[in-house]
Amino acid sequence: LNRMLDLNRPAGDTSRPWQEPWKILVFDRACQDIISPLLRVGDLRNRGITLHLLIESDRDPVPDVPAVYFVMPTPENVQRIGDDCARHLYDAYHVNFAAPVPHQLLEELAALALRAEAVSQVAQVVDQHIGFVSLEDDLVDLGIKSSYARLNDPAATDAAVEGLVDSIVTSVFSVLATMGAVPVIKCPRNGAAQMVAEQLVQRLREHLKAGSPFFSDVGSSAGFQRPVLVLMERSVDMSVMLQHPWSYRALCHDVLGMRLNRLTCVEEAEDGAKRQSHTYNLEKADAFWAAQAGAPFPAVAEAVDSSLQAYKAEVDEINKGGSGA
Numbered sequence: 128l129n130r131m132l133d134l135n136r137p138a139g140d141t142s143r144p145w146q147e148p149w150k151i152l153v154f155d156r157a158c159q160d161i162i163s164p165l166l167r168v169g170d171l172r173n174r175g176i177t178l179h180l181l182i183e184s185d186r187d188p189v190p191d192v193p194a195v196y197f198v199m200p201t202p203e204n205v206q207r208i209g210d211d212c213a214r215h216l217y218d219a220y221h222v223n224f225a226a227p228v229p230h231q232l233l234e235e236l237a238a239l240a241l242r243a244e245a246v247s248q249v250a251q252v253v254d255q256h257i258g259f260v261s262l263e264d265d266l267v268d269l270g271i272k273s274s275y276a277r278l279n280d281p282a283a284t285d286a287a288v289e290g291l292v293d294s295i296v297t298s299v300f301s302v303l304a305t306m307g308a309v310p311v312i313k314c315p316r317n318g319a320a321q322m323v324a325e326q327l328v329q330r331l332r333e334h335l336k337a338g339s340p341f342f343s344d345v346g347s348s349a350g351f352q353r354p355v356l357v358l359m360e361r362s363v364d365m366s367v368m369l370q371h372p373w374s375y376r377a378l379c380h381d382v383l384g385m386r387l388n389r390l391t392c393v394e395e396a397e398d399g400a401k402r403q404s405h406t407y408n409l410e411k412a413d414a415f416w417a418a419q420a421g422a423p424f425p426a427v428a429e430a431v432d433s434s435l436q437a438y439k440a441e442v443d444e445i446n447k448g449g450s451g452a
Contacts, residue, residue, distance in 0.1 A: 392407070
């Protein structure tokens with residue numbers, strides 16, 4: 128993501144100007160979810176992003192500033208990019224697709240830019256292969272809703288199932304491309320997991336044969352150790368979808384509606400007062416969350432009390448030092 132915001136310059140490129148150019152970030156809702164757990168507003172500003180907007184929103188022209196687009200490859204998004212080119216909203220268009228863009232949509236984008244006489248302004252069109260949500264260092268979400276129900280729906284058509292499997296393969300491949308890893312894949316037979324595994328193997332072979340830069344270290348000694356990817360059917364452990372663990376993280380998710388490492392608490396109003404809401408980001412930078420997220424709630428309650436007592440002791444110590452001075 129940082130490289131994309133840096134206009135896809137190589138990591139070791141020192142030819143950049145003394146100051147980052149101002150840029151506008153335009154994304155759709157799916158890519159907003161990808162960015163949200165990883166980059167805050169301050170992080171975007173450090174990368175020269177002065178304004179970030181949804182692609183479907185009404186946007187005013189900023190003709191002297193380049194725009195970085197980060198969107199899913201859909202006909203609607205391609206049409207909106209073409210409309211922006213026709214209106215000459217920005218100085219240059221750096222188009223980044225989170226998933227591989229089909230050839231047909233690529234041709235449509237080229238035709239729209241040509242009709243808008245903005246071909247020279249389209250600086251880049253890049254497949255980023257980051258179509259997944261990274262919630263933690265070792266936890267990702269493919270962002271695919273109700274996949275179990277959709278795969279096992281008796282009324283589902285073959286085309287619908289194939290489209291869903293392709294979406295899963297694309298997202299899992301994005302994770303592997305980000306890791307730069309070619310795993311040993313294991314799965315049960317005669318099910319959706321096997322369909323995903325077979326298509327994933329085929330896609331990996333195509334990229335390795337083409338010399339994809341995502342797997343440039345695979346042939347070296349550093350890439351010799353291959354991880355194991357186990358693809359399982361959801362029906363192997365149905366209870367996970369029904370039970371509610373009482374760990375701190377699980378309770379925040381089930382009771383407080385945590386989403387994308389963020390939750391909002393609403394205070395109960397009294398005597399007709401306006402209800403106030405507070406939003407919290409739960410991430411590894413939060414030492415208490417990092418230490419207690421997987422702990423059972425009674426242990427978390429004890430940790431809260433211990434932390435509060437330690438905080439009060441530190442405050443008292445500071446106050447004593449100040450009065451003595």
